[in-house]
Amino acid sequence: MMIPQFKIPCVILCGGKSSRMGEDKSLLPFFDKSSLTQYQYDRLKPYFTKIFLSSKTNKFNFEAKLILEENEIYSPIVAIDSIIKKLYNYDKFFLITVDTPLVKIESINQLILESIDSDICVAQTEKIHNLCGVFSTNIKPIVAEMLKKDIHKVGYLLDQVKSKKIIFKDEEEFLNLNNKEEYLKALKIIS
Template sequence: MINKTNITGIILAGGKSSRMGQDKGLLKFKEQSFIQYSIDALTPLVSDIIIVSDHAEHQLFGFKTIEDDEKDAGPVSGICSGLEASKSTYNIILSCDIPFIKSRLLEKLLKHTDDAYDIIQAESKGKTMPLIAIYKKQCLRTFKDLLNQGERRLRVAVNHCVVKNVPTNFDEDKMTMNINTKEELKLISDADNS
């Protein structure tokens, strides 16, 4: 597996959270902020963590926090900003709304890295997860070019790179679950209390 000194963790936490109505990274599940779950999953595997966010509160987590280069341009811009700030060849990119994420799923992705691929992403129940993925630093040029052309769709940007999908097993499917609405948050909270 790749030495952790050559891996940076990048958490995208700058979204508008329009469906949730509040900053998703700071939402609490089991008394812990959503963003902390991503931090905990990354910590054993990386030498550095960068949070991409325009929210000043995210600096409280104690990691380098950078703003999106281009405002309101979605995850394509967030990934560009994160890769630009990274000093590593390999970068584990996570969204901040996946409270069930665990290091072992990220380790599985790391085991699949090789020189032939730019991006190694999880695939859960047939759906690819470009925000639970490893991006090589060299993706920056492609993403930047697309951003400059006005492209905002993450899946389009990802498809301009050489990608390997790593299917999750039944136990890992839950780790990829992202929480976008208050209803979804209530569901996982109720399930946890039952």
């Protein structure tokens, strides 16, 4: 079987506060890796020509290209703004959070294929997974305007651009590891 090679870069969001987890979830050990970040990075690297970590600081114990967020506010909109500034020479990028390690490569492939005629194309199960999808760099002015108005909701961004939501049936695949219970559940699933 041939491994798909996605022509757009991948960015793993690792800069959240992890307040519900009680510690930095991006640094928690996961499966056979020293951290959840390294697990996501190693898992996705074979499929993308370029892969980046988006974070407030370089807190990682392995070599990776970083996109450091240029603002002290903890917000995915701040991260998206920093990513667009760094990846200005790309039309689109795939965005995924560090705490969704079960998203299948086939699902990523589907999101990329379906993203052709949209500014943002994200996954949806029972809820919208608005930080798992393909983002166009042409949304830069809208993101900048949102930051100027102190609007930090990704849902608001989706409403302002040509967005598309792709329905997936497997809720577990998009499990978001926000607390210890979800973290332990994902470890059980993966092993």
